[in-house]
Amino acid sequence: MPPRATRPTRAARAPRPDPVALPASAACPCGLPATYGDCCGALHAGRAPAPTAERLMRSRYSAFAVGDAPYLLRTWAAASRPPGVDLDPGMRWTGLDILGTTAGSAFHTEGTVDFRARYRLRGQDGEQRANSRFVREGGLWVYLDARA
Numbered sequence: 001m002p003p004r005a006t007r008p009t010r011a012a013r014a015p016r017p018d019p020v021a022l023p024a025s026a027a028c029p030c031g032l033p034a035t036y037g038d039c040c041g042a043l044h045a046g047r048a049p050a051p052t053a054e055r056l057m058r059s060r061y062s063a064f065a066v067g068d069a070p071y072l073l074r075t076w077a078a079a080s081r082p083p084g085v086d087l088d089p090g091m092r093w094t095g096l097d098i099l100g101t102t103a104g105s106a107f108h109t110e111g112t113v114d115f116r117a118r119y120r121l122r123g124q125d126g127e128q129r130a131n132s133r134f135v136r137e138g139g140l141w142v143y144l145d146a147r148a
Contacts, residue, residue: 022066029065030058031096044071049141053104053111053134056141058096061117065093077135077142092120099129110135110144 022029024037032039040062042048043055050056056075063071069085076082095118104111114131130146 029062029093029096032058036062044068050075051106051141053108053141054098054101054113056134056143057098057113057115057132060143061093061096061115064091064117075140075142077137077144080143080145088121090121094118094120094125104134104141108136111141 022036022041024035024041026036028034028036028039028041030040035041040059043050043059044063044066050059060072060075063069063075064087067087067089069087072085073081097116097118098113099116100114102112104113111134112131113134114129116127116129118125118127120126128148130148132146133144134141135144136142
């Protein structure tokens with residue numbers, strides 16, 4: 001996500017406060033027509049794995065929205081995973097648009113998700129657009145890297 005808002009840390013830092021408590025009955029931040037508890041909240045809690053690369057992308061966006069850095073690290077490919085993630089507590093994620101996908105289904109081992117994520121930071125609206133690559137590790141979808 002945006003460099004100022006989220007960036008890998010080079011060394012251990014003080015832990016960020018607990019993720020934002022989002023009620024299970026709230027609309028899911030990822031934009032799908034489901035509650036957080038039935039959608040990305042289930043993935044964040046480890047009750048279900050992401051079945052596709054797109055669902056992992058959506059769940060990672062939601063993790064940014066609720067500040068769940070441990071989930072972001074758990075779903076990052078070992079080859080590119082940083083030691084930590086520095087989330088800006090002033091960042092408010094305001095919407096996600098999936099612009100396209102390639103592969104990434106239950107029958108694939110890799111896939112891409114082209115997306116636009118909108119945010120508000122220090123009173124300014126912004127967006128990030130990227131094409132993220134996902135691969136399977138141990139049978140689970142994980143984030144590898146992104147091309148802006």
